[in-house]
Amino acid sequence: MSTSTPASADQPQIGTARVKRGMAEQLKGGVIMDVVNAEQAKIAEDAGAVAVMALERVPADIRKDGGVARMSDPDMIDGIINAVSIPVMAKSRIGHFVEAQVLQALGVDYIDESEVLTPADEVNHSDKWAFTTPFVCGATNLGEALRRIAEGAAMIRSKGEAGTGNVVEAVRHMRQINSDIRRLTTLDENELYVAAKNLQAPYELVKEVAQLGKLPVVLFSAGGVATPADAALMMQLGAEGVFVGSGIFKSGDPAKRAAAVVKATTFFDDPKVIADVSRGLGEAMVGINCDTLPESERYANRGW
Amino acid sequence: MSSSTPVIGVLALQGDVREHLIALAEADALARPVRRPEELAAVDALVIPGGESTTMSNLALAFGLMEPLRARVAAGMPVYGSCAGMIMLAEKILDGRDDQQSVGGIDMTVRRNAFGRQNESFESAIDFTGFEGEPVHGVFIRAPWVESVGAQVEVLAELPAADGADSRIVAVRQGNLLATSFHPELTGDHRVHALFVRMVEQARETAGA
Numbered sequence: 001m002s003t004s005t006p007a008s009a010d011q012p013q014i015g016t017a018r019v020k021r022g023m024a025e026q027l028k029g030g031v032i033m034d035v036v037n038a039e040q041a042k043i044a045e046d047a048g049a050v051a052v053m054a055l056e057r058v059p060a061d062i063r064k065d066g067g068v069a070r071m072s073d074p075d076m077i078d079g080i081i082n083a084v085s086i087p088v089m090a091k092s093r094i095g096h097f098v099e100a101q102v103l104q105a106l107g108v109d110y111i112d113e114s115e116v117l118t119p120a121d122e123v124n125h126s127d128k129w130a131f132t133t134p135f136v137c138g139a140t141n142l143g144e145a146l147r148r149i150a151e152g153a154a155m156i157r158s159k160g161e162a163g164t165g166n167v168v169e170a171v172r173h174m175r176q177i178n179s180d181i182r183r184l185t186t187l188d189e190n191e192l193y194v195a196a197k198n199l200q201a202p203y204e205l206v207k208e209v210a211q212l213g214k215l216p217v218v219l220f221s222a223g224g225v226a227t228p229a230d231a232a233l234m235m236q237l238g239a240e241g242v243f244v245g246s247g248i249f250k251s252g253d254p255a256k257r258a259a260a261v262v263k264a265t266t267f268f269d270d271p272k273v274i275a276d277v278s279r280g281l282g283e284a285m286v287g288i289n290c291d292t293l294p295e296s297e298r299y300a301n302r303g304w
Numbered sequence: 305m306s307s308s309t310p311v312i313g314v315l316a317l318q319g320d321v322r323e324h325l326i327a328l329a330e331a332d333a334l335a336r337p338v339r340r341p342e343e344l345a346a347v348d349a350l351v352i353p354g355g356e357s358t359t360m361s362n363l364a365l366a367f368g369l370m371e372p373l374r375a376r377v378a379a380g381m382p383v384y385g386s387c388a389g390m391i392m393l394a395e396k397i398l399d400g401r402d403d404q405q406s407v408g409g410i411d412m413t414v415r416r417n418a419f420g421r422q423n424e425s426f427e428s429a430i431d432f433t434g435f436e437g438e439p440v441h442g443v444f445i446r447a448p449w450v451e452s453v454g455a456q457v458e459v460l461a462e463l464p465a466a467d468g469a470d471s472r473i474v475a476v477r478q479g480n481l482l483a484t485s486f487h488p489e490l491t492g493d494h495r496v497h498a499l500f501v502r503m504v505e506q507a508r509e510t511a512g513a
Contacts, residue, residue, distance in 0.1 A: 011428075012426040012427065012428035012466075013426055013427050013428070014423070014424060014425065014426045015423070016426075016427055018427060018443060018490060018491075019425045019426060019427060019443060019444075019445060022320075022425075022443055022445050022487060022490045023422055023425060023445050023446070025320040025323060025354070025490065026319055026320055026354045026355050026356070026387070026388070026445055026446075027355075027356070028318070028319060028320060028321070028322070028355070029316070029317070029318040029319060029321065029355070030318045030319075030355070030356060030359055045358060045401070047362075048358070048359045048362040048363060048366075049359070050318060050355070050356040050359050051356075085358065085399065085400065085401060085416065085417065086356055086358060086359075087356075087421075087422065087446065104423065107421050107423060108422075109421055109422035109423075109446070110422065132423050133422060133423055134422065259366075262359070262362075262363070263363070263366065263367075266316075266317050266318060266339065266363055267339065267367075
């Protein structure tokens, strides 16, 4: 960890890498749910969510409505912060560091620099070291994850294909990230330099991953989880927790489905529990087949 | 099993379970995750990790763990709680959800998220009663503090007053129960876990005598 200098007794330090990454460690084994108002936030908290993601429209509606998707209205974020006692996250556009500054000023607990919103910069992501508020970023492979960590991300999630209700892309990204990590752990130390070149990631981070056998930050799954079994699948594939977006509040019985996804995430390796909680949930969101999505509508291609 | 290494469970419903399992192993305990009543019955002691106390409480109730937890605590099982775990061990919770249930056991009132939201989360050196050498490095993440304690509770650490803020109780012990507002499991300094392992060993000697 980059910030390991001990704080002196009279000088408490805020915004350190340890405090930012440590916050994500506390969310492990949990479910973070997309909510668009205070009422949904309460439903999520009642169901056992470890945090909520405040946004104006869930990804399924962003897809349907089209247009430019931006940071949410501050009043709406305030309303959600006041409604629940669990952490509140919010999304900024990729590279839109002023939206991120606003979210920090609003007091959100985590900022998601998210490909679900329309990117504001097609070259640079935000410099996340410049913030006290920690960031989570999406990744499709290890190189991308390490580039985000180099920029200061304190948590990584798979990108998946948000708003489709189709878990196929999240599975692809989670498998890719973990397979990239496993491969690194088999390399000779001399081979890590070329590995860093190929991953287009800083050598120091590549070396750290090779030694740890995992990312230096928490890795969650996101994008397309619609059922308790989807959540458990992502956990069995090595996710340390799950983001659920449109899957809950676009379904027939959000409160029941939310509680079921929470339980399936905790007991991800117990098919009996997953079977139990999967009963009588009503309709899942309809979903979109990712292979029929035009390239321009694939959010996972945003960010690099 | 009185002469063997104690088996310490880590409540694995949600939170930084892995870090506690590692810290316990490094303090020479046998550590294993606990998610079910029968797993709880098989351990000598328990750590309740950091995480979201509302989520943990909710899952403990849903999976029939809350009553067995209360029964084991009442029967004297040693328990250590960090952050959310401290909230779970409190008899009274302030700023929690109205219906939030705890395991209880320590006669104290704990204020949830008392140090503020994530932007106020901090690291600070803490003098910990009975520890020699360096102060403990306290990592406080949306941390609770102890607002008040009963006569049976020993205060082990306080965050000193600064900038007009009062000093705050951040570590306590009552009998076999130990709680900290901060996360020693995130620092690599395992003295708090070693203290807990000693408490577990002493409890077993007392019970065996």
